[in-house]
Amino acid sequence: MEYMGDKTYWDSKFEIRGNSLLSPEKALVDNIGYLNKGTILDVACGDGRNTLYLLQNGFDVTGIDFSNKALERLNTFANRVGYEVKTKQVDLSISNSLNELKNFDNIIINHYRASKEVLREISKHLKNGGILFICGFGYKHKVDSKIKDEDLIIKSDFKEIKDMFDLIKYEEIEDERGFFVIYILKKS
Secondary structure, eight states: OOOSSOHHHHHHHHHHHHHSOOOOOHHHHHHHGSOOSEEEETTTTTTTTTHHHHHHOEEEEEEEEEEEEHHHHHHHHHHTTTTTOOOEOOTSSSSSTTTTTOOOOEEEESSSOOOHHHHHHTTTTTEEEEEEEEEEETTOOOOSSSGGGSSSHHHHHHHGGGGGGEEEEEEEEEEEEEEEEEEEEOOO
């Protein structure tokens, strides 16, 4: 599933971004207390706005993204503030692309709709009792040329993993960017 553009689109988008990092996702900041201490896998981390926030809050973070430019920027931002971050270029459209990853205490997915297959694969890398935090455009978001129907997170996305998780929190938020859903799940 291609999410809001291919690798070339995202590489060029990160190439032209300024030299400052965007603020961390508000939903993540507001819900950081749900996360377990320890390790976090930041899926589709981009240039690291959430990765750096989590590092600053004492987590051991690994960021994965398919954009080389995003990961280069993340490492630059981390070095500027004295943090070392683990990064890996991963194309989630390729099966078994996560095989080399270890298990994590938490996994966050922000602004990326993972396919059912990817969610199932990611779940294998979450420790029992681990937290899966997902925030993204939800089913009521206005579809346009940038954000298509296939980019919207819907309840049935979780059908194949629902027996592995307890739903800790579900929230719907609407702001100037659009309509978002937040899922916080605990692996049972």
